[in-house]
Structure formats: structure tokens, C-alpha cells
Amino acid sequence: MLESWNDGPAKSAIVDFISRAVDDVPAVERVAVFDNDGTLWCEKPAYIQLDFLVRRLAEQARADPELADRQPYRAAAAGDLGWFGDAVTRHYNGDDSELKYLAGGILSAFAGLTVEEHADRVKAFFATVEHPTLRRPYTACGYPPMIELLRYLEDNGFTTYIASGGGRDFMRPVTEALYGIPPERVIGSSVGLDFSDGDLRTTSRPEFLDDGPVKPVRIWGRTGRRPILAAGNSNGDIEMLEFARGLRLLVLHDDPHREFAYTAGAEKALARADSDGWIVVSMRNDWTRVFA
Known part of the structure; x- marks a missing residue:
């Protein structure tokens, strides 16, 4: 159970909350949402x-x-x-x-591609490209502590979703292998699609930028539930964290030796965590490892 987490306030808050949720919340209402970039996988030096x-x-x-x-x-x-x-x-x-x-x-x-052609390009990218500074495949840039948390939640009757500013159709081809989250539980930004001659094709029309106040809208539209746990790492996750009625987790990138140390783009979220009692998860102090 959460083997890559050090004992401390963050781990205790997670374990206590999940234990209470199992006792007090019906399984159908145990919905947890996670940002992706910087929360489930590395987002520096670039997404x-x-x-x-x-x-x-x-x-x-x-x-x-x-x-x-x-x-x-x-x-x-x-x-x-x-x-x-x-x-x-x-x-x-x-x-x-x-x-x-x-x-x-x-x-x-990528306008004009079928959705399958786009997915094939995504899979080819992940099969061949390394992180530019960590020198590990991008498929090895997920955070084991967070993946363990996904499994722990699911083992306790939660349904987990990704709600990311990243592209829905960029994430879907790999989230099941990386995180065990199937495509139908991935919420993200998207371009419009057109259907013709039996195929769905991408367009250059914007559909959703799944960020900030759009995240709760998209979460509700997909799930019809208010999450009882949300995890993010940036200012773009504030509204998603506000929407959650239970535990709010904010991942803090403060480990320059095993990953990166930065707060740019997260200053407002950190201030809200301090004022509203959100749980700040320190990579340096709360995780025994950052990568597998």
C-alpha cells in the first residue's frame, strides 16, 4: 500500500480519507480526478x-x-x-x-487525420522518443507514487479519471499502459472532429481547452458526479480542486536532484493550499522515489 510514499502528514491524510470514504460514501460516488502533466507524469523542461x-x-x-x-x-x-x-x-x-x-x-x-491515424502517430512517438534531459523513455516518466495512489483508490472502490489540459487524443493511446486508466476515463483538451465516409477526422477547430474553470464543467459533463478527491499541481487545477468536495492534493515539484524544482505557474495554487488546507505533496519529502 503506497510503498513509494514516506510516512508523514500527506500519506496519513490520504489513508485516513480513503478509509473514511469507504465507510461513509457509496461506491458510485467515490470519484477521483487527476491532472496529468506534472501530476501523473513529468512536465519539464517542456510538456x-x-x-x-x-x-x-x-x-x-x-x-x-x-x-x-x-x-x-x-x-x-x-x-x-x-x-x-x-x-x-x-x-x-x-x-x-x-x-x-x-x-x-x-x-x-494534425488536421485531416483519422482518429486512428492520429493514435498511431502518438504510439510511434512514445515508442521511439526519450526525455531530453532525464534520458529515459517518456513511457518511464510517470510517477510511481501517483500510480500507486490510483491503484489504492481503485482497490477501495473509487473510479479514477484523468482531467488534463493536455490533449485527450494524445493521452488516450497510452494512459491504459502507463496508469491503468482506459480511454473512456480520459478527459482533456480536444479539437473538433468531423464524420464522413465512415471515418472520424481531426479538424483545426477548437473544441475544448480543458483548463481552469473548464475542468469542472468537463468533469461533470463526463461523469455526472462531483469528485470527492482531486489531485493537481498548477494554477490551472485550482477550479478542479475547488469542485472536489473532499480531499485536495497539490503536487509540489521541489526535488531538483531526482526531478526538477519549480513553482512557476503554481503560485496561486500554493497560496490556496496554504489558506484552504489542501494537502501539499512534496516530491522531496513525501516520495521515496520519483521514477521507476
Whole structure:
């Protein structure tokens, strides 16, 4: 039970809450939701999906030199992952000046593919690409303590969901193998889909950016339940944590030796954890290991 967790306040709060939930909450109401990037797997030095997208944007820039003169294609062609990470961090701090360019490139990157073709590209990416600094496959960048928590919850009658700002159709091909969470329990950002000639195809139309106040809306739309446990790590998870009626967990990246140490994009969430009594999970102090 939670073998990769050190004994301490965070582990005790989790165990006590789950024990009480088993006694007091009907199984159908034991719903737990988890952010993905930075909560279930590593999100630095750039989001894993950004690596996937940057490779596609660079490919498009090589095929069309005119694209290379504007963002996000210019950054992709130059391998400037910092620009992408900065755009997302700015977004979490309320500045979307760069996000509009990033969103435009992301929305059009894979337009016209069938959903199966897109899933095949995702699987090929995960089968071949390593984390740029940790030098381990991306499939080995999940956090064992959090995966153990998923299993512990399920063993106690909870239904677990991912509710992420990441792309729904980027996560779905790998979440079952990585976390034991099947595609139907993955909630994420998405582009519009069109059905024609027997196939679903991706478009460049935005559908949902599953972040901030949209997360509770999408969780309710998918589950019809208010979660009794939520776990996140950033300002984009605040509303999801507010929506949960029970235990709120905030993962703190404070281990520069085994992973990374940063609070950028999580300052507001940490302040809320302090004022509202959310449980802060310290990677450095609460986990015996960060990676398998």
C-alpha cells in the first residue's frame, strides 16, 4: 500500500480519507480526478505533448519555408522549447499573448487525420522518443507514487479519471499502459472532429481547452458526479480542486536532484493550499522515489 510514499502528514491524510470514504460514501460516488502533466507524469523542461507537437511543427516548417518565419513554427524549427514552455507559463499567470500563436499551430498540426491515424502517430512517438534531459523513455516518466495512489483508490472502490489540459487524443493511446486508466476515463483538451465516409477526422477547430474553470464543467459533463478527491499541481487545477468536495492534493515539484524544482505557474495554487488546507505533496519529502 503506497510503498513509494514516506510516512508523514500527506500519506496519513490520504489513508485516513480513503478509509473514511469507504465507510461513509457509496461506491458510485467515490470519484477521483487527476491532472496529468506534472501530476501523473513529468512536465519539464517542456510538456511531453509539446515535444510531440514541436516535431510536427518543425516538419511542417521544413515543408513550407514561409511558415518558418512565424511562431510557433520559427521556435519549432530552431528547437527552441523554451518559447513553448514560456508561452504556457505565461498563460497560467494570466498572459495569453503568446498562447494564441501556439494554439493556432497546435490546432492545425494534425488536421485531416483519422482518429486512428492520429493514435498511431502518438504510439510511434512514445515508442521511439526519450526525455531530453532525464534520458529515459517518456513511457518511464510517470510517477510511481501517483500510480500507486490510483491503484489504492481503485482497490477501495473509487473510479479514477484523468482531467488534463493536455490533449485527450494524445493521452488516450497510452494512459491504459502507463496508469491503468482506459480511454473512456480520459478527459482533456480536444479539437473538433468531423464524420464522413465512415471515418472520424481531426479538424483545426477548437473544441475544448480543458483548463481552469473548464475542468469542472468537463468533469461533470463526463461523469455526472462531483469528485470527492482531486489531485493537481498548477494554477490551472485550482477550479478542479475547488469542485472536489473532499480531499485536495497539490503536487509540489521541489526535488531538483531526482526531478526538477519549480513553482512557476503554481503560485496561486500554493497560496490556496496554504489558506484552504489542501494537502501539499512534496516530491522531496513525501516520495521515496520519483521514477521507476
